[in-house]
Amino acid sequence: MDASWAPELELPDPEGPVITRHRSNHGLRRALPFIGMMLGSAIVVLSYSMADFAVPGQKEHFAVFWVGTFLFLMPAGWRLLSHRTAAIDRYVLILGVGMFTYVPKFLAYPYRPAYFDEVGHWIQVERLTDDGLLFVKNNQIVVISDYPAMHMFAAGVRHLTGIPTIVVAIIMLVVLHAVALVGIYVLAKTITGSEHAGSTAAFFYSIGPGFWFFSSQFSYESYGIVVLIWGTAAMAKMLTSDPAGWTRTSWMLIVVFIEAVLVATHHLTSYMFVIVIGAYAGAALVFRLLRRDTTLTMGESFFVLGVAIAMTAGWLIEQAPGTQAYVAPFISGGAGDVVAIFGGGAGLEEPEGLLAEDLELEEARELFAGSTLPMYEIIMGFVSILILPLLALFSGIVQLKKALLDRAIIFAMTLFAAAYFVVYPLMLSVEGAEIARRSWSFTSIGLAVMIGSGFQVISHIKEWWKRAPLMGLTIVLFMGVLMGNLATGINEVYRFPGVYVYGSDTRSTTLEIQDAARWFQDTQGPNQRLIGDRTIQMWFNSLGKGILGVPDGGNRLWDFVLAENEPDAQVLHAARSVGLRWVIIDERQAQYKPFIGFYLDQNEPLATERVEPLPESSVSKYDDIDWVIRVYSSERISIYRLDLSAVEIQEVLATVDADNARRSDAAKAGLVEEAG
Amino acid sequence: MTSFTTSFRSAIGRFVRGLVSRATGWSRQVLGNRFDRPAGLIAATVVLLALAELPNPLRVVALPAALFVPGHLVVTLIFGPSRAPVGLTGAGLRVIMSMAAYPLLALGIFIADRFYTRTSVLIAVLALGVISAFVGLTREYRHGEAVTGPPVGIDRAWMSRAMMPVGSLVCAFLIVAVGVEVAPRRPIDEFVQFNLGGRWALVDAAVPIAAGFEPAIETEISNRTTEVRRYEVVAYVGGRDDAVDRWEPVRIEVAPGETAEVRVEGPIPDLGCRTKVEIVLNDLDGPDEHDPLALFFRAAERSDC
Numbered sequence: 001m002d003a004s005w006a007p008e009l010e011l012p013d014p015e016g017p018v019i020t021r022h023r024s025n026h027g028l029r030r031a032l033p034f035i036g037m038m039l040g041s042a043i044v045v046l047s048y049s050m051a052d053f054a055v056p057g058q059k060e061h062f063a064v065f066w067v068g069t070f071l072f073l074m075p076a077g078w079r080l081l082s083h084r085t086a087a088i089d090r091y092v093l094i095l096g097v098g099m100f101t102y103v104p105k106f107l108a109y110p111y112r113p114a115y116f117d118e119v120g121h122w123i124q125v126e127r128l129t130d131d132g133l134l135f136v137k138n139n140q141i142v143v144i145s146d147y148p149a150m151h152m153f154a155a156g157v158r159h160l161t162g163i164p165t166i167v168v169a170i171i172m173l174v175v176l177h178a179v180a181l182v183g184i185y186v187l188a189k190t191i192t193g194s195e196h197a198g199s200t201a202a203f204f205y206s207i208g209p210g211f212w213f214f215s216s217q218f219s220y221e222s223y224g225i226v227v228l229i230w231g232t233a234a235m236a237k238m239l240t241s242d243p244a245g246w247t248r249t250s251w252m253l254i255v256v257f258i259e260a261v262l263v264a265t266h267h268l269t270s271y272m273f274v275i276v277i278g279a280y281a282g283a284a285l286v287f288r289l290l291r292r293d294t295t296l297t298m299g300e301s302f303f304v305l306g307v308a309i310a311m312t313a314g315w316l317i318e319q320a321p322g323t324q325a326y327v328a329p330f331i332s333g334g335a336g337d338v339v340a341i342f343g344g345g346a347g348l349e350e351p352e353g354l355l356a357e358d359l360e361l362e363e364a365r366e367l368f369a370g371s372t373l374p375m376y377e378i379i380m381g382f383v384s385i386l387i388l389p390l391l392a393l394f395s396g397i398v399q400l401k402k403a404l405l406d407r408a409i410i411f412a413m414t415l416f417a418a419a420y421f422v423v424y425p426l427m428l429s430v431e432g433a434e435i436a437r438r439s440w441s442f443t444s445i446g447l448a449v450m451i452g453s454g455f456q457v458i459s460h461i462k463e464w465w466k467r468a469p470l471m472g473l474t475i476v477l478f479m480g481v482l483m484g485n486l487a488t489g490i491n492e493v494y495r496f497p498g499v500y501v502y503g504s505d506t507r508s509t510t511l512e513i514q515d516a517a518r519w520f521q522d523t524q525g526p527n528q529r530l531i532g533d534r535t536i537q538m539w540f541n542s543l544g545k546g547i548l549g550v551p552d553g554g555n556r557l558w559d560f561v562l563a564e565n566e567p568d569a570q571v572l573h574a575a576r577s578v579g580l581r582w583v584i585i586d587e588r589q590a591q592y593k594p595f596i597g598f599y600l601d602q603n604e605p606l607a608t609e610r611v612e613p614l615p616e617s618s619v620s621k622y623d624d625i626d627w628v629i630r631v632y633s634s635e636r637i638s639i640y641r642l643d644l645s646a647v648e649i650q651e652v653l654a655t656v657d658a659d660n661a662r663r664s665d666a667a668k669a670g671l672v673e674e675a676g
Numbered sequence: 677m678t679s680f681t682t683s684f685r686s687a688i689g690r691f692v693r694g695l696v697s698r699a700t701g702w703s704r705q706v707l708g709n710r711f712d713r714p715a716g717l718i719a720a721t722v723v724l725l726a727l728a729e730l731p732n733p734l735r736v737v738a739l740p741a742a743l744f745v746p747g748h749l750v751v752t753l754i755f756g757p758s759r760a761p762v763g764l765t766g767a768g769l770r771v772i773m774s775m776a777a778y779p780l781l782a783l784g785i786f787i788a789d790r791f792y793t794r795t796s797v798l799i800a801v802l803a804l805g806v807i808s809a810f811v812g813l814t815r816e817y818r819h820g821e822a823v824t825g826p827p828v829g830i831d832r833a834w835m836s837r838a839m840m841p842v843g844s845l846v847c848a849f850l851i852v853a854v855g856v857e858v859a860p861r862r863p864i865d866e867f868v869q870f871n872l873g874g875r876w877a878l879v880d881a882a883v884p885i886a887a888g889f890e891p892a893i894e895t896e897i898s899n900r901t902t903e904v905r906r907y908e909v910v911a912y913v914g915g916r917d918d919a920v921d922r923w924e925p926v927r928i929e930v931a932p933g934e935t936a937e938v939r940v941e942g943p944i945p946d947l948g949c950r951t952k953v954e955i956v957l958n959d960l961d962g963p964d965e966h967d968p969l970a971l972f973f974r975a976a977e978r979s980d981c
Contacts, residue, residue, distance in 0.1 A: 035844070038847050042855065045856065088837050088841060089837075131791070132793045134786050152779040155792060159794040159797045160728040160798075163736055171743075182768035183772070186768060226775075234769075247759045250759060254751075500865075512865055512900075515898075523878070628970070630967065630971075633966045633969060645880075646882070
């Protein structure tokens with residue numbers, strides 16, 4: 001590969017291990033990150049044990065967590081940023097950092113799915129393994145049945161090894177974390193031609209948003225992002241290979257192979273990959289037109305782009321037409337919030353007695369509102385938002401100074417990195433913040449390559465008294481970014497174990513609920529239609545193999561859980577229409593407000609607006625109703641079977657049927673009159 | 677002491693290096709020096725399938741092969757042995773392509789109108805191995821000579837340098853694996869399940885019975901605490917608050933982790949269209965924390981119910 005554009009930078013030994021001995025590769029300096037890896041792991045384990053016993057308000061476990069994390073990551077970062085590090089150390093450190101980033105999630109909720117989405121994916125794999133059917137509907141996360149690639153992988157490994165799904169999930173995530181950083185390393189090394197730029201990029205990606213927790217959940221995103229990283233690396237390999245050789249064609253086939261897998265993995269990831277390929281192809285076109293860099297062949301880029309678009313569109317139209325309806329509310333909600341914030345509430349009705357400024361404040365998201373994180377993390381959450389553009393700016397200056405942006409392939413990645421900052425305003429709205437966070441998992445790939453190409457110069461500074469402080473400052477800034485990313489990306493309840501928190505998914509899951517779900521499946525069998533709060537939904541849909549009665553604007557099925565009085569005729573009619581037979585009540589709904597802001601569904605009445613928990617009568621309303629059979633009771637969970645065949649219910653339902661028939665006849669008569 | 681430690685470490689190092697060297701030499705002899713030659717591809721496939729055929733839980737040893745071999749087959753199929761990436765790039769690519777291969781194999785199985793079962797996965801992996809080897813053979817035939825890539829040698833200096841980092845990685849892994857088991861954690865929540873048992877758990881409407889018939893209702897008590905629990909199970913006809921009759925209570929002791937079956941039976945006076953029976957679990961050593969089970973009976977001979 002031609003690397004004349006970087007005359008001062010190290011040229012890597014092609015693929016082979018670098019075994020050149022150097023003073024810094026000996027003794028304590030070499031051993032430090034590896035000692036830190038072991039000690040840091042032990043201290044992080046300790047921090048999670050402390051967190052489990054912490055009472056609300058205690059924050060010592062945060063500090064212990066950071067001590068353990070810094071003990072490993074700071075010396076590891078130093079070695080990865082240095083161009084003198086031996087190849088084997090670099091490789092093991094990349095793998096070690098990757099694996100280490102999965103440890104906190106594993107320690108928080110070991111050997112069980114913890115997050116809402118994880119439970120949905122876990123049961124999808126269980127079902128695929130049991131019955132061998134693809135595309136089986138899942139009404140906990142409706143869209144995942146159309147994107148089964150990750151489930152196919154996990155079920156395939158389960159078939160070959162006999163390992164339980166949850167252990168396959170852990171192994172998959174450990175491997176994915178390690179392989180993700182290897183992929184970033186390969187990508188950055190291919191683009192910049194420098195091994196230590198590659199490892200700098202990998203280290204930067206490891207501190208990126210979502211990598212520690214979001215990408216640690218057993219879900220299609222975690223799998224898809226890593227496949228996308230390798231697709232991006234394969235694309236770079238293709239574009240930098242000998243134009244006349246089979247290797248180039250091979251890499252192109254790999255890219256197409258990966259896109260084929262991504263379209264069956266995750267909607268957003270497959271679209272992002274199209275954007276990445278588009279960035280490469282666009283850069284090739286622009287540079288060709290400007291005659292600045294003609295090393296990229298446009299034909300192959302656009303061919304791959306065309307294939308990717310065709311596959312993505314084909315899957316969306318033929319296999320997953322429901323995706324649009326699933327994704328649209330997030331996008332329109334985020335866009336609407338941002339427009340409202342920046343447009344001064346334009347388009348919104350201004351309630352009486354409320355000033356426009358108040359309205360803006362209401363619509364805007366209050367960052368870290370009610371957060372239980374320590375103050376230093378919250379501060380770093382804000383500061384890191386400022387540090388990142390500065391790091392990118394430094395890299396951009398280096399790229400300009402060294403004329404790196406004259407190369408189309410680097411320009412493409414820098415363009416992709418810029419998208420990281422474009423979505424900053426979205427952080428000001430609730431739904432927009434979700435979009436921003438998700439996009440960062442992708443755009444930080446470009447940012448990592450940019451940072452890798454820029455920060456490689458520090459290690460090459462000849463005077464040690466200049467080099468060492470700058471390296472130290474870089475590591476400190478990176479650690480600050482990591483702290484900020486964790487603070488903005490995840491709350492304490494998702495990050496650490498601890499006391500019970502109602503409606504939090506992670507800490508509201510109890511053995512009592514899980515055992516009730518197992519009893520339900522053992523005695524009643526699968527596919528029973530039921531309703532309950534969100535944690536009940538998680539476990540009765542998965543362990544209980546039930547089907548969720550999904551409330552919406554058209555019915556008020558949530559009244560079975562939320563209402564103070566017995567459900568009225570319309571609700572009973574809706575229950576009969578959808579075949580609802582079971583109601584499961586967690587008595588704690590009358591003691592706590594749900595952590596996530598709603599009991600069953602984000603569209604339920606007073607979602608996120610409640611100031612008090614539900615009244616006691618919402619739990620006791622079934623005590624004196626003659627058409628429910630209480631078949632199960634534990635300290636906090638009751639399972640009710642609805643007897644919609646009861647005479648009094650039949651009478652009520654008959655009244656509703658008669659009303660509906662009358663309305664229907666009247667409507668028909670109206671139509672006939674109009675036609676006449 | 678120091679010299680003993682040093683010689684002990686070097687003896688271990690020599691032993692490990694000797695083992696790896698022998699294993700590498702053996703594999704080179706048997707597989708013609710390369711795992712990406714057709715024979716090597718078939719051998720890799722057979723190894724994976726053979727390990728996957730071991731009885732459970734021994735089958736777990738197939739895991740490394742399951743995460744590497746399918747990707748190796750795909751990479752060699754696409755690149756050919758002489759151009760396939762090696763080193764860290766090659767290893768990473770093979771792992772990620774393994775992860776990507778299963779979904780495409782599964783979609784192939786789906787298109788062939790078969791279920792995604794263990795058998796179909798084994799057959800699909802075998803087919804991938806055979807295709808990969810066949811393409812490899814074709815390449816060798818067309819080129820007229822064995823096509824191999826650069827040698828993947830593991831020299832002693834490299835191995836010596838790898839000992840410390842790899843050893844640390846393994847140690848860190850063990851620290852987390854053991855730590856999660858031995859570190860103190862919050863005790864799990866304790867509870868007692870009380871439910872209708874046997875066929876009574878399937879009751880979905882008022883149970884029709886003849887006048888004068890005395891039903892025997894089965895219940896179950898599962899003690900998920902760490903203490904022995906003593907209970908009294910008693911049924912109230914008409915409900916606990918408006919009882920018209922109370923059946924003979926049954927007392928029982930349930931050991932931790934055990935499930936006890938309790939049967940309560942008695943008459944139902946004034947049996948109408950819908951008579952409620954509540955079964956109450958009274959804790960003999962503490963406050964009652966369970967809501968009563970509730971079910972309904974109706975007169976079988978009445979046609980208007």
